[in-house]
Amino acid sequence: MYKKGLKTTIVLLLLFCLSVNFLASQPTLEIPSAQNLVILGTTDLHGNVWGFSYENDKDTTNTGMARIATYVEKVRREENNVVLVDNGDTIQGNIMTDDLYNKREGEHPVMRAMNILAYDSMTLGNHEFNFGQNLISRLQMLANFPILAANMARIDGTMGAEPYTIIERSGIKIGIIGVTNPNAPRWDGEKTDPFVYAPVGPAVRKVVDIIKDKVDVIIVTSHVGIYPEYDEEGGSDGAKSILELCPEVDVLIVGHDHNAIKEIRGTTVIGGARNLGREVIRIDLALNENKEIIDRKVELVDMANYEPSDLIRKNAFIAEAHKATRDFISGGAPSADGKSSGGIFGQASVDFQPKNEILGIPEGKLRDTAVMDLINEVQLLNSGADVSAAALFADTSNIPKGDINYGTIFGIYKYDNTLYRVEVTGSELKAYMEWSAACYNQYKSGDMSISFNPEKPGYLYDMFAGVDYEIDLSKPVGQRIRNVMFKGKPLANDQRLTLAVNNYRYSSALKAQKLVAGTKEWESPNSIRDMLVEYIKAQKTIVPKVDNNWKIVGVNLASPYRDAVVKLVNEGKLEVPYAKALNVDELKKQGIIK
Structure with missing residues (x-):
């Protein structure tokens, strides 16, 4: 490993040298009258080219690059000066990308779609690093546009991506600066070792000074x-620092957190969109004859209003990639490593996940369920560890009664993670469990439901097998884990045991949060998804098993009003209480409870 000071020095030196080697001067053209410049931005597309849910084998109604293509074509017909940029997390996120095209050489359907749409730039997101340096290099070769990351360099002293690009529309010179997420090493560990990352604000400041x-x-x-x-x-990892350090920035596109944002701060227009291509960020800038911005506005355009474009869906390569993915799921085509998904390879005797009592509140995070017990059982069997930790990545994850294929498994385990085994002490395991339990809000008197901390996404909530424990939500964060038992006895703080955990959580939590001192002693040769497939193939028919090794305590949700209030939520008459509990006293103040 290299020392942090050396990494920072390399990045700063490289950024300083940009002004010497990168920028070529361009002639200036006069604009005869005021013009409109339209910036269209996409972010967090996560590989959704077709507008299709492969795990469910059906078209979506409001997502995908095919719909974006329809909107982009429309805007280009209506406007003379259009810029199209992408903000990363573009190449990862579904079976087509993760299981087939990210792992093979040659053309890629996402890059083909981006080239068809004539993007002006793409910025690397953290998920672009999931598959290592080779995929980054491949994307750079395939793209007909610059791939940007001004705050990233290679450890060998070269830039990891272009820091910026300058384009022109009717004489208007437009500089596009891209910065990736500096937390990439936290999540992807060794895959990011060839690169070093700098804070986003200072990196943008240096490039702004150049251009x-x-x-x-x-x-x-x-x-x-x-x-x-x-x-x-x-x-260092927030765009707020860009706003503070770089008032010259006219347009700021944000992403990563999948939040919809449209606002203007000072003279900077800010836009962010939800994931999978649900929205396109549209920013209109009016410029006078001196090329000065005299008006600005931002909107988020809902793709539910647009049909998929034949420009994407009738492209021969993209259509074949879409078919190959569906064939892979059905067992009719191999993945990049030559393996078949097996088609229908098992049966579920009944639904594995209980129905939600309250609309939008996942039962799988309120109690132990068969889906989580299955994942943890498979991790324990494959790793030989004493304890396993895993998350319910999607609130809707389920193994429904009936046929099981690869799409079913993707639905309960959407990431291409491998499995690690690491030695931990009892106190380290408890610290990790406390970190996970911070995803809940603290219970207060009058609450009729359990709610979740909006600052801690649900995919960060791990559930544990191999130990019995309680989560006391009457306590504040850091004091919630109680009565941890291992093999029928209280777990001692100095007791040593082994933990099975995926590679992402190992890097982003155990090591980044300094929860565990030990290092991995074993890594699986295959993905956790593959382990689940092999387990179910061997079982043929799987039956839900729940050992109820954990439970939530310290809450009293009983109330004579509860049934009526829950009914209002389920009927859509009250907001889903995900981030804030249904509370008797507060509902009385609002006049909802009389």
């Missing part, structure tokens, strides 16, 4: 949210 006198409009595509995710004090 600000050469362009009329500055766009920043930043694969971070507005506010810092981990570095709350330094702000």
